[in-house]
Amino acid sequence: MTGIALLIASALLVGLGALGCLLWALSSGQYEDLEGDAQRILIDRPEDQ
Numbered sequence: 560m561t562g563i564a565l566l567i568a569s570a571l572l573v574g575l576g577a578l579g580c581l582l583w584a585l586s587s588g589q590y591e592d593l594e595g596d597a598q599r600i601l602i603d604r605p606e607d608q
Contacts, residue, residue, distance in 0.1 A: 584590065
């Protein structure tokens with residue numbers, strides 16, 4: 560039973576960490592300009608840049 564309790568606790572910690580990373584990404588503006596990023600990948604730039 561102790562092993563299962565450790566697995567559940569570690570799974571909860573990993574899940575909370577992932578949720579924290581998602582909330583940080585949302586609050587820091589990582590998902591602000593999705594359309595611009597989609598268009599920017601299609602722009603052909605010279606090789607030297």
